[in-house]
Amino acid sequence: MEFGFGPEDEEFRDEARAWLAEHLTGDFADAVGRGGPGSEHEGGAQRRAWERELGRGGWIGLGWDSDAYGNRRATLTQQVVWAEEYARVRAPGRYGHIGENLLAPTLLAYGSQEQRDEFLPAIARGEALWCQGYSEPGAGSDLAGVRTRAVREGETYLVTGQKIWTSLAHDADWCFVLARTEEGARGHRGLSLLLVPMDQPGKIEVRPIQQLTGTSEFNEVFFDGARARAAHVVGGVGQGWRVAMGLLGFERGVSTLVQQIGFAEELAGVVREAVASGAVGDAVVRDRIVRQWAELRVMRWNALRTLGSGGGGEGAGQDLGAPSVAKLLWGRWHQRLGELAVEVRGAAAAVGPSDWRADAPYELDALQRLFLFSRADTIYGGSDEVQRNIIAERVLGLPREARGPR
Secondary structure (H helix, E strand, O other), rough: OOOOOOHHHHHHHHHHHHHHHHHHOOOHHHOOOOOOOOOOOOOHHHHHHHHHHHHHHOOOOOOOOOOOOOOOOOOHHHEEEHHHHHHOOOOOOOHHHHHHHHHHHHHHHHHHHHHHHHHHHHHHHHOEEEEOOOOOOOEEOOOOOOOOEEEEEEEEEEEEEEEEEOOOOOOOOEEEEEEOOOOOOOOOOEEEEEEEOOOOOEEEEEEEEOOOOOOOOOOOOOOOOEEEHHEEEEOOOHHHHHHHHHHHHHHOOHHHHHHHHHHHHHHHHHHHHHHHOOOOOOOHHHHHHHHHHHHHHHHHHHHHHHHHHHOOOOHHHHHOHHHHHHHHHHHHHHHHHHHHHHHOOHHHHHHOOOOOOOOOOOOOHHHHHHHHOOOOOOOOOOOHHHHHHHHHHHHHHOOOOOOOOO
């Protein structure tokens, strides 16, 4: 299917550019370029205020399939336009991404009307911050191994267990938690998705996880009898696997194009470094740079084709094939870019800044952070092995991989 922009899209682009130029000023100007992958720890207060600014401007919820919650709806091409313009001006990394792009579409697809009325308006205003409680120690990419439990007690559930790699949990108001609600159930059965308030002193503990980059975007979260209302189970008790898989389908839609614009900026930085270091004189290095550029163009065309055919826009929660292909493509591509970023600098890539002092924090530069952070690209968000299983089993119809007893 052809994917193109018409006159109305270009008018929308002009509006988006004008709004961003007007509002990325003052305090928000300092947040430009902050909060992307590898630097999600930066400027938290500013970026949270920026979410409210986006809400007042009507720029949250553009892709929802309803405009009944104070949000503004936009066509698919207009969503792409907004994503592109947002990325091009290096606007702050979105603090509300998880609520807007993961939870909200899931509530619209699987939640009750009461849940939508309660939670979606606050997300549209940029006021409620969410985190995702999926992965656990021993149950990361394989969510069927979830051990966190939720026990019914009257009109509430008591949630006990541990989640890990939880982005923004230290600042979130709510967490959607995949937990086992049926005693003795194993694998995909007996799971439910619960909406859990994070402000429960003594019941929820958040501990930051320091990464190779020295930063702490992720956290481990401990639930010790944390309470969730029975009315806040999404999609019905025992339906957690279906809802969780639907949510993962929503995870990679228009936002993939935002990511690719960031990739293009990183590639340009690697090219500049190759020129400065003289590495571009090596024919092998030039070939690798051209390959990175060509593959990035292919990823963009694949993303646009997927969106244009419906495999990643509305209904994406029902089609995991296209998102899995996209994840496989960009994960390894980004790792290769990080490796190239180090190689074009030679030995200088292994040392810190020239003005570094022993009594000051050790700061990585952008290319060093790119290399270290990209090592995790083929693991987080579903490892490459899991993505290949999804494609093999759910798209190609191949036999399921043999799994040992749990």
